[in-house]
Protein backbone atom coordinates (compact mmCIF):
# COMPACT_ATOMS: atom_id res chain seq x y z
CA UNK A 226 0.00 0.00 0.00
CA UNK A 227 1.19 3.50 -0.79
CA UNK A 228 2.55 5.27 2.31
CA UNK A 229 1.21 8.82 2.21
CA UNK A 230 2.89 9.95 5.41
CA UNK A 231 5.50 11.93 3.47
CA UNK A 232 3.65 12.59 0.26
CA UNK A 233 0.46 14.46 0.89
CA UNK A 234 1.20 18.07 1.60
CA UNK A 235 -0.67 19.73 4.38
CA UNK A 236 1.45 22.20 6.26
CA UNK A 237 2.64 20.29 9.39
CA UNK A 238 0.93 21.19 12.64
CA UNK A 239 -2.08 22.83 10.97
CA UNK A 240 -5.70 21.85 11.47
CA UNK A 241 -5.80 20.35 7.96
CA UNK A 242 -2.73 18.24 8.69
CA UNK A 243 -4.44 16.84 11.81
CA UNK A 244 -7.58 16.05 9.80
CA UNK A 245 -5.51 14.37 7.10
CA UNK A 246 -3.41 12.33 9.54
CA UNK A 247 -6.56 10.95 11.18
CA UNK A 248 -7.96 9.83 7.81
CA UNK A 249 -4.64 8.84 6.21
CA UNK A 250 -5.35 5.12 6.17
CA UNK A 251 -8.63 5.72 4.30
CA UNK A 252 -6.76 7.86 1.76
CA UNK A 253 -4.04 5.25 1.26
CA UNK A 254 -6.68 2.69 0.39
CA UNK A 255 -7.81 4.83 -2.55
CA UNK A 256 -4.54 4.71 -4.43
CA UNK A 257 -4.60 0.93 -4.68
CA UNK A 258 -8.33 0.60 -5.17
CA UNK A 259 -8.82 -1.59 -8.28
CA UNK A 260 -10.88 1.12 -10.01
CA UNK A 261 -8.18 3.73 -9.45
CA UNK A 262 -5.36 1.41 -10.51
CA UNK A 263 -7.23 0.40 -13.66
CA UNK A 264 -8.06 4.05 -14.46
CA UNK A 265 -4.38 4.91 -14.11
CA UNK A 266 -3.04 2.09 -16.27
CA UNK A 267 -5.84 2.34 -18.84
CA UNK A 268 -7.21 -1.18 -18.29
CA UNK A 269 -10.51 0.01 -16.78
CA UNK A 270 -13.42 -1.50 -18.71
CA UNK A 271 -15.43 1.07 -20.62
CA UNK A 272 -18.60 0.05 -18.81
CA UNK A 273 -17.15 1.03 -15.43
CA UNK A 274 -15.86 4.34 -16.77
CA UNK A 275 -19.25 5.19 -18.27
CA UNK A 276 -20.98 4.33 -15.01
CA UNK A 277 -18.51 6.52 -13.14
CA UNK A 278 -18.88 9.51 -15.48
CA UNK A 279 -22.68 9.35 -15.44
CA UNK A 280 -22.71 9.27 -11.66
CA UNK A 281 -20.03 11.93 -11.38
CA UNK A 282 -22.03 14.34 -13.53
CA UNK A 283 -24.92 13.99 -11.07
CA UNK A 284 -22.51 14.36 -8.13
CA UNK A 285 -21.10 17.61 -9.51
CA UNK A 286 -24.60 19.10 -9.82
CA UNK A 287 -25.01 18.64 -6.08
CA UNK A 288 -21.47 19.77 -5.27
CA UNK A 289 -22.26 23.04 -7.04
CA UNK A 290 -24.98 23.68 -4.47
CA UNK A 291 -22.57 23.03 -1.61
CA UNK A 292 -20.13 25.66 -2.87
CA UNK A 293 -23.01 28.10 -3.42
CA UNK A 294 -24.10 27.47 0.18
CA UNK A 295 -20.51 28.19 1.27
CA UNK A 296 -20.87 31.66 -0.28
CA UNK A 297 -24.08 32.24 1.69
CA UNK A 298 -22.45 31.05 4.93
CA UNK A 299 -19.57 33.51 4.56
CA UNK A 300 -19.33 37.17 5.57
CA UNK A 301 -15.98 37.83 3.88
CA UNK A 302 -16.26 39.16 0.31
CA UNK A 303 -13.06 37.36 -0.79
CA UNK A 304 -14.36 34.03 0.52
CA UNK A 305 -17.78 34.64 -1.03
CA UNK A 306 -16.12 35.37 -4.37
CA UNK A 307 -14.04 32.21 -4.29
CA UNK A 308 -16.99 30.05 -3.28
CA UNK A 309 -19.07 31.50 -6.14
CA UNK A 310 -16.14 30.80 -8.47
CA UNK A 311 -15.93 27.19 -7.28
CA UNK A 312 -19.69 26.77 -7.79
CA UNK A 313 -19.36 28.18 -11.30
CA UNK A 314 -16.31 26.02 -12.15
CA UNK A 315 -18.05 22.90 -10.85
CA UNK A 316 -21.26 23.39 -12.86
CA UNK A 317 -19.16 24.16 -15.94
CA UNK A 318 -17.07 20.99 -15.51
CA UNK A 319 -20.35 19.16 -15.12
CA UNK A 320 -21.78 20.61 -18.33
CA UNK A 321 -18.59 19.80 -20.20
CA UNK A 322 -18.77 16.22 -18.94
CA UNK A 323 -22.34 16.02 -20.18
CA UNK A 324 -21.56 17.38 -23.60
CA UNK A 325 -18.33 15.49 -24.22
CA UNK A 326 -19.45 12.13 -22.93
CA UNK A 327 -23.04 12.29 -24.23
CA UNK A 328 -21.42 12.45 -27.67
CA UNK A 329 -18.91 9.74 -26.88
CA UNK A 330 -21.36 7.36 -25.19
CA UNK A 331 -24.11 7.95 -27.77
CA UNK A 332 -26.54 9.29 -25.15
CA UNK A 333 -28.69 12.40 -25.24
CA UNK A 334 -28.20 15.02 -22.54
CA UNK A 335 -31.75 14.26 -21.34
CA UNK A 336 -30.79 10.58 -20.91
CA UNK A 337 -27.68 11.55 -18.97
CA UNK A 338 -29.63 13.87 -16.70
CA UNK A 339 -32.21 11.14 -16.08
CA UNK A 340 -29.55 8.78 -14.64
CA UNK A 341 -30.73 7.92 -11.11
CA UNK A 342 -28.20 8.42 -8.33
CA UNK A 343 -26.66 5.08 -7.26
CA UNK A 344 -26.87 4.37 -3.50
CA UNK A 345 -23.40 5.64 -2.58
CA UNK A 346 -23.78 8.76 -4.70
CA UNK A 347 -27.12 9.43 -3.06
CA UNK A 348 -25.65 8.92 0.41
CA UNK A 349 -22.55 11.06 -0.26
CA UNK A 350 -24.56 13.97 -1.64
CA UNK A 351 -27.07 13.71 1.25
CA UNK A 352 -24.13 13.89 3.67
CA UNK A 353 -22.91 17.07 1.95
CA UNK A 354 -26.40 18.59 1.94
CA UNK A 355 -26.93 17.80 5.61
CA UNK A 356 -23.70 19.64 6.47
CA UNK A 357 -24.99 22.60 4.47
CA UNK A 358 -28.28 22.58 6.38
CA UNK A 359 -26.82 22.27 9.87
CA UNK A 360 -23.29 23.52 9.47
CA UNK A 361 -21.04 26.50 9.76
CA UNK A 362 -18.65 27.65 7.04
CA UNK A 363 -15.74 25.59 8.48
CA UNK A 364 -18.02 22.53 8.41
CA UNK A 365 -19.07 23.19 4.80
CA UNK A 366 -15.45 23.64 3.68
CA UNK A 367 -14.39 20.50 5.56
CA UNK A 368 -17.09 18.41 3.87
CA UNK A 369 -15.80 19.38 0.40
CA UNK A 370 -12.09 19.26 1.22
CA UNK A 371 -11.43 15.52 0.71
CA UNK A 372 -13.03 15.68 -2.73
CA UNK A 373 -10.80 18.51 -3.97
CA UNK A 374 -7.67 17.30 -2.21
CA UNK A 375 -7.79 13.57 -2.98
CA UNK A 376 -8.36 14.06 -6.72
CA UNK A 377 -5.36 16.37 -6.98
CA UNK A 378 -3.22 13.80 -5.14
CA UNK A 379 -4.45 10.97 -7.37
CA UNK A 380 -3.80 13.05 -10.50
CA UNK A 381 -0.23 13.73 -9.33
CA UNK A 382 0.21 10.07 -8.37
CA UNK A 383 -0.73 8.92 -11.90
CA UNK A 384 1.65 11.39 -13.50
CA UNK A 385 4.44 10.33 -11.10
CA UNK A 386 4.07 6.80 -12.51
CA UNK A 387 4.93 8.22 -15.96
CA UNK A 388 3.21 10.51 -18.43
CA UNK A 389 0.16 8.67 -19.86
CA UNK A 390 0.84 7.63 -23.49
CA UNK A 391 -1.07 9.41 -26.27
CA UNK A 392 -3.35 6.40 -26.77
CA UNK A 393 -4.22 6.03 -23.06
CA UNK A 394 -8.06 5.87 -23.03
CA UNK A 395 -8.35 8.00 -19.88
CA UNK A 396 -5.56 10.46 -20.61
CA UNK A 397 -7.92 13.46 -20.55
CA UNK A 398 -9.23 12.53 -17.14
CA UNK A 399 -5.70 12.17 -15.74
CA UNK A 400 -4.53 15.44 -17.21
CA UNK A 401 -7.53 17.32 -15.84
CA UNK A 402 -6.77 16.33 -12.28
CA UNK A 403 -2.97 16.45 -12.52
CA UNK A 404 -3.20 20.07 -13.67
CA UNK A 405 -1.66 22.46 -11.10
CA UNK A 406 -4.73 24.73 -11.35
CA UNK A 407 -6.74 21.90 -9.83
CA UNK A 408 -4.37 21.53 -6.90
CA UNK A 409 -4.84 25.22 -6.20
CA UNK A 410 -8.49 24.54 -5.22
CA UNK A 411 -7.37 22.23 -2.39
CA UNK A 412 -4.67 24.66 -1.30
CA UNK A 413 -7.15 27.52 -1.06
CA UNK A 414 -9.69 25.43 0.88
CA UNK A 415 -6.98 24.32 3.34
CA UNK A 416 -5.55 27.80 3.87
CA UNK A 417 -9.02 29.24 4.43
CA UNK A 418 -10.10 26.46 6.77
CA UNK A 419 -6.90 26.77 8.84
CA UNK A 420 -7.46 30.50 9.10
CA UNK A 421 -11.18 30.71 9.98
CA UNK A 422 -11.68 27.73 12.29
CA UNK A 423 -11.91 28.33 16.06
CA UNK A 424 -9.27 26.30 17.89
CA UNK A 425 -11.40 24.51 20.47
CA UNK A 426 -11.46 20.73 20.71
CA UNK A 427 -15.22 20.39 20.23
CA UNK A 428 -15.00 22.09 16.85
CA UNK A 429 -12.08 19.86 15.90
CA UNK A 430 -14.00 16.70 16.76
CA UNK A 431 -16.96 17.75 14.60
CA UNK A 432 -14.72 18.67 11.65
CA UNK A 433 -12.81 15.43 12.06
CA UNK A 434 -16.05 13.46 11.87
CA UNK A 435 -17.16 15.30 8.71
CA UNK A 436 -13.73 14.94 7.06
CA UNK A 437 -13.59 11.21 7.81
CA UNK A 438 -17.09 10.62 6.42
CA UNK A 439 -16.32 12.53 3.20
CA UNK A 440 -12.99 10.66 2.85
CA UNK A 441 -14.81 7.34 3.21
CA UNK A 442 -17.40 8.34 0.64
CA UNK A 443 -14.60 9.19 -1.79
CA UNK A 444 -13.34 5.59 -1.43
CA UNK A 445 -16.89 4.29 -1.70
CA UNK A 446 -17.44 6.29 -4.90
CA UNK A 447 -14.64 4.31 -6.61
CA UNK A 448 -16.07 1.12 -5.19
CA UNK A 449 -19.54 2.05 -6.46
CA UNK A 450 -18.24 2.45 -10.02
CA UNK A 451 -16.08 -0.69 -9.77
CA UNK A 452 -19.02 -2.87 -8.69
CA UNK A 453 -21.62 -1.00 -10.83
CA UNK A 454 -23.51 -0.59 -7.59
CA UNK A 455 -27.31 -1.02 -7.81
CA UNK A 456 -30.21 -0.37 -5.46
CA UNK A 457 -31.64 -3.40 -3.71
CA UNK A 458 -34.03 -5.04 -3.91
CA UNK A 459 -34.07 -4.75 -7.67
CA UNK A 460 -37.53 -4.23 -9.11
CA UNK A 461 -38.38 -4.56 -12.77
Ligand SMILES: Cc1ncc(C[n+]2csc(CCO)c2C)c(N)n1
Nearest residue numbers: 281284311314315372373376410446
Ligand atom coordinates in the same frame (compact mmCIF):
# COMPACT_ATOMS: atom_id res chain seq x y z
C1 LIG B 1 -16.79 11.97 -6.48
C2 LIG B 1 -15.89 13.08 -6.89
N1 LIG B 1 -15.04 13.60 -5.98
C3 LIG B 1 -14.20 14.59 -6.35
C4 LIG B 1 -14.19 15.09 -7.63
C5 LIG B 1 -13.20 16.16 -8.02
N2 LIG B 1 -13.76 17.46 -8.31
C6 LIG B 1 -14.40 17.78 -9.43
S1 LIG B 1 -14.91 19.42 -9.44
C7 LIG B 1 -14.23 19.73 -7.97
C8 LIG B 1 -14.25 21.06 -7.29
C9 LIG B 1 -13.65 22.16 -8.07
O1 LIG B 1 -14.43 22.56 -9.12
C10 LIG B 1 -13.66 18.57 -7.51
C11 LIG B 1 -12.99 18.55 -6.27
C12 LIG B 1 -15.08 14.52 -8.55
N3 LIG B 1 -15.13 14.92 -9.84
N4 LIG B 1 -15.91 13.52 -8.16
